[in-house]
Amino acid sequence: MQKLKNIAVPLLPTMVGVATLSNVWNILGYTWIRHISMIAGIAILLLYIGKIIFHFSTVKNEYSQVVPASLYAGFTMLTMIIGSYLFPYSNFFGKLLWSIGLALHTIHLILFIYKNVVKNFEWSSFVPSWFVTLAGIMVSTVIGGPMNEPIIGCTVVVYGFIPAFIVVPIMVYRLWKYPISDGPLFMTKAILAAPTSLFVVSYINVFDNPWPILLYIIYPVLLLTLIYIFINLPKFFSFAFHPGFAGLTFPLAIACVASNKMIGFLANQGHETLSNIVNEIFGIQVYLTTAIISFVLFKFIMLLPCFSKQVAK
Template sequence: MSTILEHCQPKNTILKKVKAKLEQIPTPMGGLALGIASLGSAWAMVSPNWVEPIKITSAVIASILILVIVLKLLLHFNLFKKELAHPVIGSVMPTCAMSIMVVAQSLFKVMPEAAPILWLSAIICHIALLVGFIANRIVNFELEHMVPSWFVPPVGIIVAAVTSHGMNFDGLVYWLFIFGISCYAIELPIMLYRLIFRAPIPDAALPTFAVMAAPASLALAGYLKITSQPDPLLLLVLAPLGVFMTGLVYIGFIRLLRLPFSPGYTAFTFPMVISAIALIKLTDWLLINNFTWLATITDNLAWLELIIATGIVSYVIVRYVFHYMVKPLFFASR
């Protein structure tokens, strides 16, 4: 009997160590997974000869990151509830579900039957996280707690529209888009009031300012995905707003990139990528409708934004690898 217990003890020790390591994984890393998966999709849009290798590679990397986060939350359920109740961490948790939607679309050609199930499951998870976030914020609402990442739970659901090709849920996607863009229209003026007239965002949450670049561009990308005949007036609102907000965040990077590293750096990634994706989609629509001169402008802007997005995502990956892998190995004793 004692021999059996001695044999099991090392395994229990290993499991405890793994569980302890997983607890240290930052949940905001879901934003990095979303940025990587989306960046692969963006480059696939402009690299027709390398579509599948690019999308699959980025999807695999993102899947590994998401799997680690999911394991952490499953093994530490009390921590999951605590983080969901946090005004900043809780707001970025849906990025995990958004990442899975992008991964599902990236793997659609190689997994045509499983991809829609994965995609639909991600939507259900996103809605559950949205409900949980809203419930916690209603109970503990303070305007000063409001940060730009609060756009993620309600507006981020539009990723379902962007990734809906081949999923055959057109009705669902339409209403999710309507919900997301309506939430943006309601939340944007409140967010601007909070940012301009109330206390500044604390440095710890300041990276979330980069999220300001995402909603308008995400809405534009989603809108161009669900309809082939978009309302020109809505395009005239979303496209300039998306470019303006992205430009604002570029200026903000002068300060944001000087902040000490934190898991919140992931907020820099997806907003930059979706801004480029929106302009790529807009360029395609303009070319189809013979707005060649305007398409030339948006195409140049799209390439500029894609290059910047690639640089930002690469930078955040390097910072994450150094902080969570290199630093513990070589600088832990110092």
């Protein structure tokens, strides 16, 4: 049980990225990838529950720090995703997990905003990892269609407008005014792709007739963010591996889902040429995202308790 203490918090959002990417491959017809990834996600979730139970003081200390606290939202996001995965096998248990994840994320979101915005806001600790908490709640609407909770879905999407359209510009200003040029936080820049991607997917999922202008504004912003991320990949990978690499996982995975959603939306709007272009972009995204997440996941596996001794040697 002592080994559970050293499980890194960023492994949680990494597994959210793995699970999300597996849903992309499932759309493409590769169901085994999804099953394997979800089983791995369940294992990591159980390990982290063990850490919370047996090493609560460690978890409490991590949660008291701004960046690790923002990443703990990965726990609730992973819970919701696993709930959606199990839903076809047990509607009751699947929806229960989804509901628990959503409820815990809501509580976490309120506490995080009170502690770090209302009570004690500092520009130095205002970093892109905040979006894991601020925008992560939209995972509930990305995978929550089968739960059939339209009021909750609409509420989450309306809230999601805030991180996607209001907080993102503020974060860009922060990064311009107070640049993050190195260290573990440098990787968090990639998380800028998450709120816009989550909004695109959630908006299309929840509303039967989404307002096109919102998507025509936010999706190009997402593409510009992806271009920025891909251009900076050489610099990202110039650093020795550290848990901050988790910032490259979920944002790129959910961006793939966003592009896939836009393919259908543009086609339904009669923009076949644009739809075909986005389809090609989607293919490039899946190619690069799979490579990046595979690398990060492998490195994290080597840091797990059962492998840590071998790595140390």
